[in-house]
Amino acid sequence: MKVIYSKIAVFIALLVMVSCKNGNNTTVEEAPAPNPVKVYSADDISVKAYEYDGLKYFLNRDNDTTYVVNFWATWCLPCVEELPHFEKLNAEYKDEKVKVLLVSLDMRKMIESKLIPFLKEKELKSDVIIMTDPDSNSWIPKIDSTWSGAIPATIIYNKDKRKFYEQSFTYEELETELLSIK
Template structure:
């Protein structure tokens, strides 16, 4: 009887945890571009990352802090996973555990097709972040953030430009 109760409790916890985790939408570049450009009322922070990228994982807490500091401000976060679709569950788990603000998508398209469309100066290295203002202008940040304050200050600069 005790095993049945423990098993049932474990299943319930798994269901509850899964309901709190965000489901990753798999998109192509055209869909990603639409998601980014449909946000005209806010600064959009777009971060390209992957679960296998150590610097990406190390800077995720900075985005969580920036999200907390940007509450009640016109800032939206979009995280673009560069993982294979077979690793979608792992990306969802990392995203949920990191308590990141905003939305996460998984870009399922050959990077050679879209990197030049996004930024011809970007070689495809991750982590890679850009901020887009309300007018669609982008500030590219092709390196790892050293601190959360660095990211927060970059967001503040974009908000001031508004």
Template sequence: MKFLLTFFGVLLCFSCKQEGGNEVKEKQVLVEKYSFSELEPLLVATKHKPKVVNFWATWCAPCVEELPYFLKLEEKGLADVVLVSLDIPSMLTSHVVPFIEKNKIKSQVILLDDPYSNLWIPKINKNWSGAIPASLIIAKDTSVFVSKPFAGYKPLAELVKKI
């Protein structure tokens, strides 16, 4: 019995990260895998402000370049932002989560795990080729689809304010 108490005491000491005597819990990044049918309910406007749904991937340079514009948009309270990663699902823990941690992304991030892109791409926009970056901006009864990268924060913010 004494051995077990000692063992669990040592285990407890080494399993807690301490800083200044207080236990510090690591913040875990939560990225959920969604099928398109699970994502679809998120493709509607919220009552109070526009919603921007950005389709991107960690390997897409123009996508990564424009991400700060979306983060700033949400930070300023101009829109709710949903970042839909089109990375390969097996890359979730090796690429997507570390990317989100490194860039301190606080917006909702979803990994779209739906191989039937020929079915869901036209539901986003019938003229979309599937190329990324692409964004859907939704407000009340209006939606605007943009299938190219934004050239800066200002054009994105102006478009969101306009609709």
């Protein structure tokens, strides 16, 4: 009889341990990034292309990281002038939970002839993707209702705060905005 009670006690202890382990202490893993529409590669550089539905993932992450998402293009002089500030921010905050994403709005026909050579020449270290959804009238207001569509434009967000900027930045301005959200 003692053996039966011992086995029952061990079974109950294991049951309690398993139920506690699977209780409120479970973590919800974030879904992986969606598959790109296409991956363009040349000169050891690859750029993933997304339509708006794929881009939404990068604009709405719900974790403990602060994201700095910059919309730019190689043909936009103010965009190109501010890219070093995003690169510096990416480098300065790489050990903190800050992630910079550069979303190119270059045309598809420019990806291999202009964008990839530009990325190689500038040696950009931040993640770069390209938005290839041609229906900008549809997705621009979904990104931010106040966005006219002009670039450069930037979103800085985390799970608690979100700000949209339709402007160029100096490094100091960009860092100040990051710290106000972080």
